[in-house]
Amino acid sequence: MTAVQAGASPAPASASESFSNVTCVFCGLHCDDLEIERTGQSLQVTRNGCGKAKAGFERPLVKSEPRVGGQPVSLNEAVAAAAKIIRSSALPSFGGLGTDIDGMRAVMSLADKARGVVDHAMGEGYAQNMRVLQTRGWFMTTLTEVRNRADLLIFTTDVLKYHHRFFERVIHAPQTLFADGPVKRTIVLIGEGYDTGPISGPGVDEIVTISCASDRIGEVISALATLSKGAPLPAETIAGVPKPQLEDLKARCEKANYGVIIWIPSAFAFANADLTIHRICDFVKEMNVKQRFAGLTLGGSEGSTSAAAVAAWQSGYPLRVSFASGAPQFDPELYAIPRLLKSGETDALVWLSSLTPDLAAPQTSIPTIVIGTFDMKLDREPDVFIPVATPGIDARGQIMRVDGNVVLPLRDLHRASGLANSIAVLNAIEAAL
């Protein structure tokens, strides 16, 4: 077996260092304008960091060692123990998948050889979108288009809870490409639980609130579609929204130069949420017959957009792929790790969380290997724990933004953590199978 080398040099190359244009890995927006100061092994976000970024980058580095059965071991011993668990497993699951593109390549290579199942911790939300993509398709846009073009933005969830800088980076643009100054925008908030405070700002001309329960947003969108086709509504209120309010919204949609509807699949925490996304995507398509409209799906935290993309180009299928037969099989119900754990069909869990300490492995009694951050939150001691470098802090890498086209470079900020690179760890486990 090849010995795995720990990551960076034991001491920082220099006492302090400043970094600009740093990509943040702590939400799916992957803002790439952060300024970070390193002093010794401590990092401080000095500019353009939101609360999540500060909390993520500024965690004090504490020494963490590989463990087997709770006892400190060498990295090679931990790798050997992990390989042994996978080798003796009939159907290993590879979950979490909080990593970047190169990390996911290493996961796929290992899962392919180990004949395992691959699913991301955010797999359910992602699967909701995939159901729509695979049955109807969609018409989508990306952040820079929204920033410069969108004059009507329809939200279906409080995006700021997921992406603290969404309005700052995408909506409150003082200068835009096709208008003199900011785009004069109407912000429509459909649903519930919005904090409207931070929404106002440059370019936000008007805020329209349409209150309804989240699981009835699909009905509101359907009503809009009905009205825009010139058909009558079947009732005076739809999902509690009075008809005049719907008619007003329909008129705003028809007046828009570039309308955008935004959703976060994991925020739709109700049964058959894909049907709501379905309605949104169909409405967007219908609006494009005469004018321009587009959808924008957000979320994409913990590297889930990268994980799905790599899974798709390497296997042909997005997440929830099984290599059990030797060839990839895709089934978003069958190969969901939560289901496999519940049914007892999987007998080993490899959980990767190299971006944040928060992606806790699910409760299970089957042998578990956690490859995580140095300060990984653990509900119970796993059979094997291997602390690894975070791409974008301790290692170089690439990560895909939530809108699915832009891939940002991740930097090594030279804090000399001594943590092993997760790619080297995964490759070593694969070599030891």
Added chain:
Amino acid sequence: MLIKFTGGKVYDPANGIDGQVRDIYVRDGRVVTPSATDTISAEYNLAGKVVMAGGIDPHSHIGGGKMNIARMMLPEDHRHDNVARGDLTRAGCGHAAPSTFVAGYRYAEMGYTAAFEPAMLAVNARQTHAEMGDTPMIDKGAYVLLGSDDYFLRLLTRGADKEEIKDYIAWTMHAAQALAVKVVNPGGISAFKFNQRMLDLDEKNAFYGVTPRDIILTLGRSLQELGVPHPVHVHGCNLGVPGNKETTLATIRAAEGTPIHLTHIQFHSYGTEGDFKFSSGAAEIAELVNQNPNVSIDVGQILFGQTVTASGDSMRQYGNTKSANPKKWVVMDIECDAGCGVVPMKYRDKSFVNALQWAIGLEMFLLVKDPWRIFLTTDHPNGAPFTTYPHLIRLLMDKTFRNEMLRRIHPGAQAATILGSITREYSLNEIAIMTRAGPAKSLGLKDRGHLGPGACADITVYDDNPDREAMFTTPAFVFKNGEMIVRNGRIVHVVAGATHVVRPEYDRKRTEKPLKDYFETYHTMRMENFRMADEEVITAGCGHAPGTCGCLIVQPVGTRK
């Protein structure tokens, strides 16, 4: 170590060898002329076999955002072609939107040693290179899209100095690690975002006031002056629109003698005659191509069956969504830079339109006289998956077979095509030009596509089977850099393959100053992060340390004028 390939019938048109029996010597991955004192360490007896350079596909959508959307959207496309892990090979899937690994394996198994992604969005360059990096066996490279990006259109609108425009083009090629530049529906992808639904050659983009003609000519001249070997790669206006042959004829004339490559020309060669208001424009276009030596084309042949169309042309792909089969599709606007459209398509020989599209492509192949200016493509996967190439080669080489196929298509299409009256059959030498020497020359790959001394030893050996489809489906041997990678159509050794780029000269400081401000003011990504570093191209597990291996090949450019 000197390897001798003995006694094969060699088709090496770049060096004027047309089926003569020749010995070829290879050392350290290169074709060499041995000296009398050299000892031969290995010998392959190729008596009776056909020897060519490895195949080169100059237009195949093998990587990047739109192909990955196609993969995700179409699980049913892969389900009947899931590919299990082998002793040497990774698991994956095949058919219209294959996995990256399987695409690489199947190209090599078909005797190809290079394929080029023709539509890389600069903002999506990292993904495109990552996917190409995960495509083993073959060499790769990509053409970066310009012409609907806001920055370029603004340069044209304000009448920027031509040196500034050239600098921006060169900067983009460096930033995206590109081999060439492609323009797709020039200005039209942008126009669609302003709700324009079509844009003809002399129509103005509503916001920028520039026409496709301006864009094509500026890109064409700039690339020529930058010394970039491949001319501007043009996916013209009005793709798929009946009557678009007029636009194509006008586009050829609009080039005014500037080198220009018109891609998947089959999709741009339609007239409006007949009961179905759909007819072939191939004869007229082929004639104009024949008359204009500055023009090269590739065909984008369609072949019958299920496939998926994936294009940067969001405007025209949106128009094509009404033909989606199955009925689902994706269209995207991307970063004030580009767009894409992914529409599944099932071409049926009993459909008049599809059948005539098939005939138009073949007419084009057979009516364009100079094989150095026409390349064999299906615009994979848009006309058909690349795995259909051996069938297509047989259609070109075997008139009897072609006419047999012709009799099976929609009778109206049979009546509307002159295909049955064309007696031309391609020779093996012409096939070698069209699938090797021609693309290599056009792309500026000086040491590829031929077998002369100094050439990279990418060599394909075929049995001389009169059934050309069988012959080109299963090569006897394929060598990459002198190493055997395929035997009897099966992978015997896995290699990574290189990425080819060109790097025209430009003034970086002068170019980046306004660009940095532009990105910070208007974009959601910093210029510094838009630019790809060399190490980022070479992450594909080639087994070499970044920068120390031959996995990134910088091809020479001419002197900037």
